[in-house]
Amino acid sequence: MLGLVSGNTPEARGRVLDLLRRASPDALVLSVSVHGDEAGPYPFVQRFAAGGDGRWRASLSQAATGDPAVIIRQDLGAIARAAPCSHVVLALPDNMDTLPFLAELWRTPLGRTPLSDHYDLAPLVVGVDPGRLLSDLRCVHRAAHIFGDHPHTVPFTLAEAAARQVEAAQVMVLREGGAEDDGRLEGSRALLAHLNPSAMILLDGEERDSASLTPLTRPDSGWAAAGPADRLDVIAPAIRRRGIDRGVASVLWRSRRPLHPQRLAECLPRIMPAVVRSRGHLWVATHPDAVISWRSAGRHLELRQAGSWLEDGDTGAWRAASPERRTLASWHWHDYYGERRNEIVFTGAELGEERLRAALDTAVLDDRELALGADHWTCLPDPLLGTGTQGPEG
Incomplete structure (x- = not known):
């Protein structure tokens, strides 16, 4: 042992x-x-x-x-x-x-x-x-x-x-x-x-x-x-503790719409000051095929390209993924978008759950932007990752 x-x-x-x-x-x-x-x-x-x-x-x-x-x-x-x-x-x-x-x-x-x-x-x-x-x-x-x-x-x-x-x-x-x-x-x-x-x-x-x-x-x-x-694996089940303990709470935010990177950058000052730790993954409109990992500790936030979303028919990628990842992909699969989704757990004191969720909800694409398709999304301004870049920034 x-x-x-x-x-x-x-x-x-x-x-x-x-x-x-x-x-x-x-x-x-x-x-x-x-x-x-x-x-x-x-x-x-x-x-x-x-x-x-x-x-x-x-x-x-x-x-x-x-x-x-x-x-x-x-x-x-x-x-x-x-x-x-x-x-x-x-x-x-x-x-x-x-x-x-x-x-x-x-x-x-x-x-x-x-x-x-x-x-x-x-x-x-x-x-x-x-x-x-x-x-x-x-x-x-x-x-x-x-x-x-x-x-x-x-x-x-x-x-x-x-x-x-x-x-x-x-x-x-x-x-x-x-x-x-x-x-x-x-x-x-x-x-x-x-x-x-x-x-x-x-x-x-x-x-x-x-x-x-x-x-x-x-x-x-x-x-x-x-x-x-x-x-x-960057795509892991989000585990959060429910309730508030000694003022400490955790908030899970999910969305099945891609994020507008400029609006996400603009909402960060409203959601991050009370956050001690946050972890998750993003679907960012300017990088529609990439899983973007989200990690923050204290007042430092890192966004990093961490692989690709699983695609229907890509047998090699499915075999290489962990059993847990394959299970989650099956649970969350969308006929058009596949496993793409946003999922972050925030932990801190006095987070203000409704305010945090509302701020992030304004950062996803609306119906009009969604209808324009991925070819248009890649042209959106991106102060976080840079439009069309392959490596991490910020």
Whole structure:
């Protein structure tokens, strides 16, 4: 079995490891750090092993230069061949974009044995320091260089990196502070529940026996149906938490009409100030065949071309899509427009749901514009993506 641990501070990650050691005392913990090497094409990857069989600790506690996913995949394969029934906990650093890294780690190179033949995946557990979380989610003026599905770092804002980390989790362990931090703790707990509604949230300070910690070490059956790569599909089901918790709410906006990019740009100042995080995909009139991903964290918004809409008769594209994507396309299929649609989830405090929906509804094409067809749409002014461009801007 392979467990996965991360955290937004070393202390938060260390506390999760303490809980896992209580639940599985014989587990081998493989801690990883990755540092960019400006002089070469690959980063410096340090591994340190603790627990488990002492013979493996010496061979794994070393450094190497190369692709982190390749190095760690080799380590895990060697451990599995030597100790087929071992429980391994992989502790990832906070400069790792977890889901893309796991997708690459879990990918099977040609001629190699899949890791899934050796390991069942336990939940990804993320330790969260509430003070650091709230601070990072507000930070859009500093870049965090994060490793993901390739050996080179990609720059994100600190806010985007923090949001991605908690959204990847299946279990979150929220560290408690003193009595003076009660309000911040409860606010952070409410925010985490909206950022990742499907995750379990545990409070670190609550007394737990070994039996109560078994969800941290139990294999997650969901990985068998949908691996890490499938979770990266830009067309994913929108999951939002209903209701308002400590002033935090989530709003889901959908539309089956393409967006007028200029009107969308004009309405952004009215909808974004109260938004802490938003994610989704767009159907933009000037790029009718492209899926445009929408991500915001803090006051930073990124729109990016992220693939193409599935088309009727394109067998290759349908086979390459994840099972979840194919199912969603079938549910939402339109005889003329196919799977094209807009879908965004906004999370924040005092969002003003009616105002937000009304602003976005004014940005879609009206009946007259819709009737003109895609040839006319591509000529509309586009201050966000640029008319006729293929790459992302903004």
